[in-house]
Amino acid sequence: NTKTPESKCDVLIVGAGPAGLMLATWMARCGINARIVDKRGTKIYAGQADGLQIRSLEIFDSFGFCDRAWKEANHMIEMCMWNPDSDGVIRRSDRVPDVPIGMSRFQQIVLHQGRIERFFLDHIKKHSKNSIQVERGVLPESLSVDEKLMGDHSTSSYPIKVKIRHLTEEEAIPAQSNGSSVSDGLFRSNLAEDDTDDLIRKGQSKAGTDEILKAKYMVGCDGAHSWTRRQLGFELHGEPTDFIWGVLDIIPITDFPDIRMRCAVHSAENGSLMVIPRENKLVRLYIQLKEIKPDASGRADRSQIKPDNIIKAAQKIIAPYNLTYEYCDWWTAYQIGQRVGTNFDYNSRVFLAGDAVHTHSPKAGQGMNVSMQDAYNLGWKLSLVVKGLAKPEILKTYQSERRRIAQDLIDFDHKFSRLFSGRPAIDVLDEAGVSMAEFKQAFVKGNMFASGLSVDYGASMLVAKAGDATEQGDGTDVSSTSKSRIIGTQDLAANIKMGMRFPSFKVLNQADARPWHLQEKLRSDGRFRIVLFAGNVLAAPQKERLDVFCEKMVASAFVQPRLYKDIAVLTVHSAKRTEVELLRDFPDVLHPFDERTGWDYNSVYVDDESYHEGHGQAYEGYGVDKEHGCVVVTRPDQYVGFVGPLDGGEGWTGVESYFEGIFV
Ligand code: FAD
Missing domain, CATH: 3.50.50.60 (FAD/NAD(P)-binding domain)
Structure with missing residues (x-):
């Protein structure tokens, strides 16, 4: 016992x-x-x-x-759309970029x-x-x-x-x-x-x-x-739908010309198919199984589904092209439902x-x-x-x-899978069919959502944007319990949206001139970050604003003990790199000194021309004024929590109140 x-x-x-x-x-x-x-x-x-x-x-x-x-x-660059022509034979009708252009380095x-x-x-x-x-x-x-x-x-x-x-x-x-x-x-x-x-x-x-x-x-x-x-x-x-799809991971043997492109193929009568080219010559095919229907319980009988009948369904959709395989890596089937x-x-x-x-x-x-x-x-x-x-x-x-x-994902998938599983319309009068123009439009529009970059978190103790943080649709109160919730000034960084992930542009390290994507510096190490857009530090009034902001930061009994431990600081200025000196022009707190390892050379960056990779035009991309800059706070997950002016008044108070709302 x-x-x-x-x-x-x-x-x-x-x-x-x-x-x-x-x-x-x-x-x-x-x-x-x-x-x-x-x-x-x-x-x-x-x-x-x-x-x-x-x-x-x-x-x-x-x-x-x-x-x-x-x-x-395998990298996906282009998506091809295949639809029936007036004789009902599939042909390539469109090519679109696989993801929105210019949004990310990936x-x-x-x-x-x-x-x-x-x-x-x-x-x-x-x-x-x-x-x-x-x-x-x-x-x-x-x-x-x-x-x-x-x-x-x-x-x-x-x-x-x-x-x-x-x-x-x-x-x-x-x-x-x-x-x-x-x-x-x-x-x-x-x-x-x-x-x-x-x-x-x-x-x-x-x-x-x-x-x-x-x-x-x-x-x-x-x-x-x-x-x-x-x-x-x-x-x-x-609810589940009646649409059943099979999945094959195979090395295909085929004369279909776009087998190494991502494709959406809508056949006239035999259902749809999606081609996803993969690593090691593999291709994943998502294949609509029109002949398999759910029973009275609402579920399909899975004993009916085998690689053999999945490939037969694919062959019908992709005809007149041939499609077979010798090697199958994996297969499955599922019933669409959200x-x-x-x-x-x-x-x-x-x-x-x-x-x-x-x-x-x-x-x-x-x-x-x-x-x-x-x-x-x-x-x-x-x-x-x-x-x-x-x-x-x-x-x-x-x-x-x-x-x-x-919820957004479910709505997106509902729309996308309905358009994908529906029969293509024969002409504009065919209301029961799916318009291929609508499919393309939904794909291009949905691309932003599908890339994961459109996520925009609502107002809360972690996101200092205007809006009601005490009512999140489901009644959750996510305002701060300490004092009244601070609201940032979005206009100062038009393209660094509070609630969204911090976008990325190239900047140069002030100390060694190496170009970096600024987002690379927002490591997932559990720390918040104060990102100081220091502006033109060679102009005396701006340098003064930066100095006062930094003095407040060092004097803050709440923030100072957390600096670099729980809150890191990154600086990006807009003056000419070669006219600025790291140690002379920036307060120590922006590149702190360590007894054993000396000055920190990885915290101050500049928006300037690089030798080999062009000019990142970061200030312009971020929508930040090159003279006056601003201050941004990012959460440990790179989402933007706060945007405010770079000054010792409203700007510093905003940053401090933001952290007081979160830290114990
Ligand atoms: P899962 O990956 O399901 O992991 C759950 C884990 O929990 C499993 O390891 C399981 O063993 C374990 N577990 C379950 N119950 C218990 C228990 N009681 N006790 C202890 N352990 C338990 N997603 C995409 O983004 N892109 C795609 O292309 C894509 N294709 C897909 C194709 C197919 C055929 C399928 C089936 C799914 C596909 N998905 C795709 C979905 C994707 O696989 C899932 O959304 C994803 O794996 C979810 O991750 P998860 O960690 O939440 O759950």
């Missing part, structure tokens, strides 16, 4: 897919005592999500591992999820010094939250209790459906029943492999069938992220991206609260910021 062993951690993450791994990455970067468990015995090795949108790449870059994905992936790339998970795992290992490792084959079986401890965010309070069980090897490795040797994704697709309840039932007879885990916070990143969500009694709202969670958190203690709170069709390449970005939004907030640095109220902004994005 041995007692079940008990242990404690600050944050428990359930599920090690893209969302869980992103969260664990923040925990590793911020030095949090976290555990991450997954019921599967192995990571995934093929298939599943493969599209990485621009914003995800910017995030990877901020952690420092984007180069690995960028090198290995474009969309394709690389399968298993590789992306690998990059995360390596990064977590390195930054946690191996203290955070995915514990695989581990199943949580019960969850209770001690209501009495709920409001107590002190370091000794562990309100969450989870019983976990270590599974046997056969339980932890799912059987492939259809006895096929090719790996398929049906066990994780929405056409498969979830096996969590089965595993819990089997486990009741097993003894000795249980553990009680007590945690301060818990995050359910356990996918579409989320066990965590069900424990909390939260639901996903939305669903979004009612709640993203339970009393700021248990959170849900990723597919656990939104599911939709995979063709728009959003699922993995939005899932990772949920966790990216939550991770730094949790870390700051666990460390006792930030007020626990910032955790409420997780739901207020991310639920809106999930």
